[in-house]
Amino acid sequence: xxxxxxxIEGGYTPKNGESRMIPIIQSTTFKYDTSEDMGKLFDxxxxxxxxxxxxxxxxxxxxxxxxxxxxxxxxxxxSSGQAANFFAAxxxxxxxxxxxxxxxxxxxxxxxxxxxxRKMGIEVTFIDPDCTDEELEAAxxxxxxxxxxxxxxxxxxxIFDIERFAKAAxxxxxxxxxxxxxxxxxxxxxxxxxxxIVTHSTTKYMDGHDATVGGAIIDAGRFDWMAHKEKFxxxxxxxxxxxxxxYAEKFGKEGAFITKATVQLxxxxxxxxxxxxxxxxxxxxxxxxxxxxxxxxxxxxxxxYLQSDENVAWVQYPGLPGDKYYDRAQKxxxxxxCGVISFxxxxxxxxxxxxxxxxxxxIIATHVADAHTVVLHxxxxxxxxxxxxxxxxxxVKPDMIRLSVGIEDVQDIIDDLKQALKA
Ligand SMILES: *Cc1c(COP(=O)(O)O)cnc(C)c1O
Numbered sequence: 001x002x003x004x005x006x007x008i009e010g011g012y013t014p015k016n017g018e019s020r021m022i023p024i025i026q027s028t029t030f031k032y033d034t035s036e037d038m039g040k041l042f043d044x045x046x047x048x049x050x051x052x053x054x055x056x057x058x059x060x061x062x063x064x065x066x067x068x069x070x071x072x073x074x075x076x077x078x079s080s081g082q083a084a085n086f087f088a089a090x091x092x093x094x095x096x097x098x099x100x101x102x103x104x105x106x107x108x109x110x111x112x113x114x115x116x117x118r119k120m121g122i123e124v125t126f127i128d129p130d131c132t133d134e135e136l137e138a139a140x141x142x143x144x145x146x147x148x149x150x151x152x153x154x155x156x157x158x159i160f161d162i163e164r165f166a167k168a169a170x171x172x173x174x175x176x177x178x179x180x181x182x183x184x185x186x187x188x189x190x191x192x193x194x195x196x197i198v199t200h201s202t203t204k205y206m207d208g209h210d211a212t213v214g215g216a217i218i219d220a221g222r223f224d225w226m227a228h229k230e231k232f233x234x235x236x237x238x239x240x241x242x243x244x245x246x247y248a249e250k251f252g253k254e255g256a257f258i259t260k261a262t263v264q265l266x267x268x269x270x271x272x273x274x275x276x277x278x279x280x281x282x283x284x285x286x287x288x289x290x291x292x293x294x295x296x297x298x299x300x301x302x303x304x305y306l307q308s309d310e311n312v313a314w315v316q317y318p319g320l321p322g323d324k325y326y327d328r329a330q331k332x333x334x335x336x337x338c339g340v341i342s343f344x345x346x347x348x349x350x351x352x353x354x355x356x357x358x359x360x361x362x363i364i365a366t367h368v369a370d371a372h373t374v375v376l377h378x379x380x381x382x383x384x385x386x387x388x389x390x391x392x393x394x395x396v397k398p399d400m401i402r403l404s405v406g407i408e409d410v411q412d413i414i415d416d417l418k419q420a421l422k423a
Contacts, residue, residue: 001068003069003185003186003289004289004290006065006068006069007065007069007186007285007286007287007288007289008286010064010065010068010069011061011062011063011064011065011066011067011068011282012061012064012065021279021282022058022061022062022279022282023057023058024058024275024276024279025056025057025058025275026058026274026275026276027052027056028051028052028053029050029051029052030048030049030050030051032050038050043243044242044245044250044259044263052272052275053266053267053270053272054262054263054266054267054272055262055266056272056275056278058275058278058279059077059272059273059275059278061278061282062077062278062279062281062282062285063075063076063077063216063278065282065285066185066200066202066206066216066218066285067218069185069186069189069285069288070180070185070189070190070191070198070218071185071189071191071192071220072191072198072218072219072220072221073219073220073221073222073253073254073255074218074219074221074254074255074257074258074259075216075217075218075219075258076216076217076258076261076262076266077202077214077215077216077273077278077281078214078215078216078217078266078271078272078273079213079214079215079271079272079273079274080201080203080213080214080215080271081106081108081179081181081199081200081201081202081203081204081213081214081215082108082109082112082201082215083215083269083271084199084200084201084215084216084217085109085112085113085179085199085215086112086116086271087217087261087265087266087269087271088148088177088197088199088217088261089113089117089122089146089148089177090117090120090265091234091235091257091260091261091264091265092145092146092175092177092232092234092235093117093122093145093146094120094121094122094234095120095121095122096121096122096143097122097123097143097144097145098122098123098124098125098141098143098144098145099113099117099122099123099124099125099144099145099146099147099148100124100125100127100136100139100140100144100146100147100148101113101124101125101126101127101147101148101149102126102127102128102129102148102149102150102153102158102160103126103127103128103129104128104129104149104150104153104156104158104160105148105149105150105153105154105179106150106153106154106155106179106181106201109150109179110126113148114126123143125139125141127139129149129153129158129160129161129165130158130161136165136168137168140168140172144172144174145174145231145232146169146174146175146176146177147165147168147169147174147175147176147177148176148177148178148179149162149165149176149178149179150178150179150180150181150182151178151179151180151181151182151183151188151190151332151333152182152183152318152333152337152338152340153182154181154182154340154368154369155340155342155368155402156342157316157317157318157325157337157340157341157342158325159318159325159328159329159332159333159337160178161328162176162178162190162193162194162195162332163193163194166193166194166195166196167194169196170194173227173228173231174228174231175196175197175223176194176195176196176197177195177196177197177198177199178190178195178197178198178199179198179199179200179201180198180199180200181199181200181201181204181205181369182204182205182337182338182340182369183332183333183337183338184205184206184288184292184338186288186289186292186293186335187292187296187333187335187336187337187338188332188333191218191220191222193332195220196219196220196222196223197217197218197219197220197223197257198217198218198220199215199216199217199218200215200216200217200218201214201215202214202215202216202281202284203215204368204369204370205288205291205292205295205338205339205369205370206281206284206285206288207280207281207284207370208284208287208288208291208369208370208371209283209284209370209371210367210370210371210372211280211284212277212280212281213277214273214277214278214281215273217258217261219254219257219258221253221254221255222253223253223257224253225247225248225253225256225257226248226249232248234247234260235247235248235256235257235260236248236249239260239264241264242263242264247259247260291371291407292336292338293335293336294407295336295338295339295405295406295407296319296335296336296337296338296339297336297410298339298405298406298407298408298410298413299317299319299336299337299338299339299340299341299405300317300319300336301410301414302341302403302405302410302413302414302417303315303317303319303320303341304320305414305417305418306341306343306417307320309417309418309421310346311345311346311347311351311421311422312343312344312345312346312421313343313344313345313346313399314343314344315341315342315343315344316341316342316343317337317341317342318333318337319336319337338369339369339404339405339406340368340369340402340403340404340405341402341403341404341405342400342401342402342403343400343401343403344397344399344400344401345399345401345421346399347399348388348398348399349379349380349388349398349399351399352377352379352380352398352399352400352401353377353379353380354423355377355401355420355421355423356375356377356380356401356420358419358420358423359375359416359417359420360416360419360420361373361408361412361413361416362374362375362403362413362416362417362420363375364376364381366381366382367404368402368404369404370404370406371406371407372406372408373403373404373405373406373408373413373416374403374404374406375401375402375403375404376401376402377400377401377402378391378396378400378402379391379396379397379398379399379400383396403417
C-alpha cells in the first residue's frame with residue numbers, strides 16, 4: 001500500500017462482522033481463565049493484554065498504522081511527544097552515557113535533554129547540524145550512545161542531513177534517532193535514509209485538529225544491538241526486573257527496542273496514552289496525506305505572496321528557491337516540507353506587534369501544525385522578557401513572525417495577512 005492508502009487502511013483490518021472503525025477498548029484490565037495463562041503474559045512467553053498501562057488493543061492498532069507509515073518493524077504510542085523523546089533516549093542511555101544532539105530542535109526537547117537528562121547523569125553535546133565533518137567527528141566520545149536531530153526543526157526550519165548523520169552514527173556503532181514531527185511520514189520517511197529510531201509528537205499534523213496530545217516511537221528494526229553489546233547493556237544484558245531476560249536475544253533487531261520501552265519504561269514510568277485519545281489520533285491519521293498536501297500547497301503560495309509584499313522584510317521557507325535549505329529539502333522531501341513559515345515585518349518589534357493585532361483569521365496561539373492558521377510573534381509573547389539584543393543572540397529576530405499555515409482557503413489566508421500587513 002502507498003502512503004495515502006495506509007493512512008486509511010493501515011493497522012487494522014476488521015474480520016467478518018467486526019466494527020469498521022477501530023474499537024475503543026476503554027478498559028484498564030483484561031480477564032483470563034487461569035493464573036497460568038496470565039503468568040505467561042507476565043513472563044513475555046505469550047503475547048496478549050493484561051493491563052492498559054503497558055499495552056492496550058486500541059492504542060496498539062494506531063501504533064501499527066504509524067509503524068506502517070514510517071516503514072518500521074515495531075512501534076508504540078506515548079502520552080505526549082515529550083514522553084516519546086524521553087523514552088527513545090532513556091531506552092538506550094543510562095547514567096554515565098552521552099548523546100550528540102542537533103542544536104536545531106524543539107525547545108521542549110532541548111530542555112529535556114539539556115536539563116533533565118543531565119540530572120539523570122546523561123551528558124549531551126549539542127552541535128550545529130551544519131557543522132563540519134571534523135566538528136561532528138570531535139563530538140563523539142567513547143560513551144556516546146546515540147545521535148539525535150529533527151527532520152525539519154521546530155521552529156527554525158533547518159532541514160537535517162539525515163544520510164550524513166546516519167553514516168557518522170553508524171561508523172561509531174550507535175543509532176540515529178530522528179524526531180519526524182514536522183515532515184510527517186507523508187513527506188519524509190527517515191528510515192529510508194538510514195535512521196534507526198523515529199519519534200513523533202502526534203499532537204501536531206498527525207492529530208491535526210487541536211484535539212489530543214500524544215507521541216509515538218517507531219523502530220526501523222535494523223540496528224544490531226548485539227554487534228555493539230558492550231555499549232548497550234540495557235538491551236543486551238539480562239534484565240533483572242524480568243527474570244534475566246535479554247531483549248536483543250529474545251526479540252531480535254526487529255522487536256527488542258519497542259519491547260523494552262514497553263515492558264520496562266512504560267511499566268515503570270507510565271506515560272500511557274488513553275484509548276480514546278488513540279482513537280481520535282486515528283481519525284486525524286485517516287486524512288493526514290490529504291491534509292499535508294494542502295498544508296504544503298497553501299504554505300508555498302503564502303510564502304510566495306509574502307516575498308512579494310512590500311511590508312515584509314524577509315521570508316524563510318524551505319520550499320522557496322533561494323532558501324538556505326531548498327536543495328536539501330528537495331532531496332529529502334520532494335513532495336513538500338510542512339506548513340510552517342517564518343517571516344519578518346518591516347519596522348521591527350513594534351510593527352510586528354501591530355500586525356498581530358490586526359489579524360482576523362490567523363489565531364494567536366503557541367501551537368503549530370494543525371488545520372487552523374496560527375500565528376505567533378515570539379518577541380511579544382513567548383520571548384517577551386528578552387531585549388532585542390538578547391533575542392538576536394538566541395536566534396529569534398525581534399520582527400520575526402512564526403506562521404503555521406492551515407488548510408483553510410488559501411486566498412482567505414493571504415487576504416488576512418495582506419490587510420494586517422497594510423495596517
Ligand atoms: C511539539 C513537539 C514536541 C513535543 O510534543 P508534545 O506532544 O507537545 O509533548 C516534540 N518535538 C517536536 C518537533 C514538536 O514540535
